[in-house]
Amino acid sequence: MNPQAIQQFLSTTVADLAVKVLAAIAFWIVGRWLIGRVVALMQAAMNRNALDATLTKYLGSIVAIALNIALVLGILGYFGIQTTSFAAMLAGAGVAIGAAWSGMLGNFAAGAFMLVLRPFKVGDLVTIGGVTGTVHELGLFGTTIVTPDNVMTLVGNGKVFGDTVQNYTALPLRRVDRTAQLAGSVEVTDAMRRFREAVAAIPNVSTQRPPEVSILDLNGMGPVIAVRPYCHNDHYWQVHADTNQAILRVAAEAGWPAPTPATLTRVVQA
Numbered sequence: 001m002n003p004q005a006i007q008q009f010l011s012t013t014v015a016d017l018a019v020k021v022l023a024a025i026a027f028w029i030v031g032r033w034l035i036g037r038v039v040a041l042m043q044a045a046m047n048r049n050a051l052d053a054t055l056t057k058y059l060g061s062i063v064a065i066a067l068n069i070a071l072v073l074g075i076l077g078y079f080g081i082q083t084t085s086f087a088a089m090l091a092g093a094g095v096a097i098g099a100a101w102s103g104m105l106g107n108f109a110a111g112a113f114m115l116v117l118r119p120f121k122v123g124d125l126v127t128i129g130g131v132t133g134t135v136h137e138l139g140l141f142g143t144t145i146v147t148p149d150n151v152m153t154l155v156g157n158g159k160v161f162g163d164t165v166q167n168y169t170a171l172p173l174r175r176v177d178r179t180a181q182l183a184g185s186v187e188v189t190d191a192m193r194r195f196r197e198a199v200a201a202i203p204n205v206s207t208q209r210p211p212e213v214s215i216l217d218l219n220g221m222g223p224v225i226a227v228r229p230y231c232h233n234d235h236y237w238q239v240h241a242d243t244n245q246a247i248l249r250v251a252a253e254a255g256w257p258a259p260t261p262a263t264l265t266r267v268v269q270a
Contacts, residue, residue, distance in 0.1 A: 024075050027071075027074070027075055028071070028075060031071040031074075031075075032068075032071070035064060035067045035068060035071065038063070038067065039060045039063055039064050039067075042059070042060060042063060043056050043057075043060045046059070057122075057137060057138065057139075061139065061140050062140070065140075119165045119167060120135055120165065120167045120169075120170075121135065122135050122136065122137065122138065123135060123169070124167055124168075124169040124170070125167075125168040125169050125233055126145070126165060126166060126167050126168065126169070127164075127165075127166040127168075128143065128145070128155055128159075128160045128163065128165050128166075129155040129156075129159040129160055129163050130163070131145050131147065131153050131155055132147065132148070133145035133146050133147035133148060133151075133153060134146045136152070138157075139154075139157075141156065141157060142154045142155060142156050142157055143155050143157060143160050168233050168236075169233050172232065173206050173208070173209060173230045173231065173232065174230065174231060174232070174233050174236055175212075175228050175229075175230050176228060176229050176230070176231060176236065176239050176240050176243055177226070177228055178226075178227045178228070178240070178243045178244060178247065179216060179224055179225065179226055179227065180195065180224070180225040180227055180247045180251070181219075181221060181222065181224055181225075181259045182221075182222045182223050182224070182225060182256065182259060183221065183222045183256060183257045183258065183259040183260070184221065184222035184223075184259075185222075185257060186222065186223075186254075186256050186257075188215065188223050188225075190254075191225060191250075191254070191256070192213045192214070192215075192225060194250045194254060195211075195213045195225060195227050195246070195247065195250055196210075196211055196213045198246040198247075198249065198250050199211040199213070199227055199229045199243055199246055200229075201246075202229065202239060202242045202243065202246060203235075203238075203242070204231050204232065204235035204238060204239055205229045205230070205231055205239055206229070206230040206231055206232070208230075209230040211227065211228060211229040211230070212226065212227075212228040212229075213225060213226065213227055213228070214226050220261045221259035221260060221261055222259050227243060227246075227247060229243060
């Protein structure tokens with residue numbers, strides 16, 4: 001092969017290709033930095049306007065994906081690749097990927113619907129998809145929940161949207177449900193008064209809605225008293241534990257007998 005032709009090839013084609021590759025790398029680095037800055041500024045502006053944190057993260061993810069796709073198409077156009085053909089190929093690949101990843105696309109669509117309906121937000125205590133915990137993040141395809149035992153759990157948005165959602169934080173007060181089994185010999189009216197006074201003295205029990213103390217059931221051992229104070233969701237477990245202690249303390253101070261099943265003895269003479 002002619003050495004002069006090889007030298008000319010290296011000095012033109014390879015050199016131009018090297019310049020384009022270096023330029024593409026520079027475009028990618030600078031573009032990624034600019035995308036990060038744009039998304040950060042957008043989210044900062046939304047936070048200043050006191051918009052929901054879930055909406056801020058969700059829109060930030062969508063904008064970042066769209067800008068990254070535009071950056072890739074721009075770099076391909078710089079290399080002379082026809083982006084229209086690439087877009088058609090990408091659309092065809094998208095159909096194939098969509099058929100294979102129908103569940104992922106369903107999660108994405110469910111996340112978009114939840115963004116509009118907003119059944120919960122970041123920081124809410126919820127039960128979704130059989131998981132109870134605090135909402136950490138609403139992503140494009142899944143919702144991240146931190147359970148009470150501090151485990152990060154990801155639930156697919158499709159399961160969240162298609163299942164029952166219980167939001168414990170949506171309302172200002174939450175009811176604590178406890179019961180007290182009494183012996184049949186205990187005077188019920190006095191017991192209910194004692195329970196009501198003891199529970200009302202528990203810290204963080206709501207004064208807007210007084211505790212509910214009522215006869216829940218009757219069984220073979222005696223009456224069952226429902227003891228139900230109200231409190232803010234942040235104090236639920238503290239009030240729950242203190243209510244149990246109050247029930248035991250009232251029973252001990254009153255000297256009530258332990259509830260035992262009633263027995264019936266029949267004597268038959270021959």
